[in-house]
Amino acid sequence: MTERTLVLAKPDAVARGLTGEIIKRLETRGLRLAALKMIWIDEELATRHYSAHVGKPFFEGLVQYITSLPVVAMVWEGPSAVSVMRTTMGATNPAQAQPGTIRGDFGMDISNNLVHGSDSLESAEKEIELFFREEEIFSWKRPHETYISGE
Ligand code: IDP
Ligand code: MG
Numbered sequence: 001m002t003e004r005t006l007v008l009a010k011p012d013a014v015a016r017g018l019t020g021e022i023i024k025r026l027e028t029r030g031l032r033l034a035a036l037k038m039i040w041i042d043e044e045l046a047t048r049h050y051s052a053h054v055g056k057p058f059f060e061g062l063v064q065y066i067t068s069l070p071v072v073a074m075v076w077e078g079p080s081a082v083s084v085m086r087t088t089m090g091a092t093n094p095a096q097a098q099p100g101t102i103r104g105d106f107g108m109d110i111s112n113n114l115v116h117g118s119d120s121l122e123s124a125e126k127e128i129e130l131f132f133r134e135e136e137i138f139s140w141k142r143p144h145e146t147y148i149s150g151e
Pocket of ligand 1: 053091115117119
């Protein structure tokens with residue numbers, strides 16, 4: 001099923017010049033970039049985006065981190081986009097993420113884990129709404145899409 005997922009190149013990825021690498025990996029995997037913007041997340045948006053983590057011991061640090069620099073927010077589209085992104089980004093703690101994943105190749109620290117990807121279709125819909133207006137999101141297909149994504 002065609003899905004959309006929200007991806008963030010987080011402040012550490014932007015600071016380290018890894019935004020292009022993240023985009024490249026998702027493009028070559030076969031997902032389609034449907035929306036992209038740089039945005040400086042404020043405390044309110046951070047709290048809404050990470051509402052599931054309010055009250056956890058790392059929450060304050062997480063808000064500080066995600067608001068510390070601009071992020072590159074993206075919508076990626078394609079078959080099973082949510083799980084394809086999750087497997088491409090790797091486990092939450094980069095120290096435990098498989099090599100070959102974004103986190104497993106570029107990180108070691110759970111507080112600086114480079115990327116966000118929605119964890120379910122339901123979260124994806126909510127998160128995309130937080131960051132993008134519908135008219136900012138473009139659905140499109142490649143001439144040879146069927147060879148790439150089967151769509
Ligand atoms: P996910 O990003 O892999 O979906 P979540 O459990 O949803 O992981 O956590 C959201 C974000 O909160 C993580 O990506 C990471 O930036 C931060 N985080 C999660 N657990 C910890 C922790 O134990 N210490 C510090 N930061 C954490
Ligand atoms: Mg999550």
